[in-house]
Amino acid sequence: MSSNNLDTLYRQVIMDHYKNPRNKGVLEDDSLTINMNNPTCGDRIQLTLKLDGEKVVDAKFEGEGCSISMSSASMMTQAIKGKNIEEALKLSEVFSQIMQGKDYEDDIDLGDIEALQGVAKFPARIKCATLAWKAMEKGLKEE
Structure with missing residues (x-):
């Protein structure tokens, strides 16, 4: 697939x-x-997480923002549901690497999150893409 079609x-x-x-x-x-x-x-963003022990059983968000910010929140909540806290934090670490334009582990299935890779080319938009992820990290690390 050509770069233009992928974009x-x-x-x-x-x-x-x-x-x-x-x-x-x-x-x-x-x-x-x-x-x-x-x-x-x-x-x-307002992120709400339902935990059962070490597992994220549900995640929802409310908020206002640009398409990058809100779509990233949507993708993130989908990705972390059913994961344990350690897996969710690892996924956040991988997402951070992607936003920095770094390589990441190939064996991680990013699903729709992969669509946000291009944001790394626009430094001003990285904070938009990472807002929901930072909220999730903050909540899980404080819990």
């Missing part, structure tokens, strides 16, 4: 998550709630 496909995946976000909403009960914002651009 088009990635843009479509990002816009699909932006227009049709997965896991949008708020979890009630014993959920862990993390609020973060990016004062540079105004993106904000």
Whole structure:
């Protein structure tokens, strides 16, 4: 597949998550709630996580922001559901490497997250893409 076709496909995946976000909403009960914002651009997120021991059983988000920020939150909540805390944090570490333009372990299935690789070429947008991930890290490390 040509680079141009791949870019088009990635843009479509990002816009699909932006227009049709997965896991949008708020979890009630014993959920862990993390609020973060990016004062540079105004993106904000409220992430709620439901844990059962060491496992992330559910994840939802609310917020406002650009297509990169909101689609990244959608992708992240999908990716961490059903993972244990260690796996979720490892995935966040890999995502951080991707945002820095670094190589990552090939055996990790990124799914739709792979569409965000191009963000690394735009340093001003990296904070947008990583906002939800930083919220998840903060919540899981404090828990």
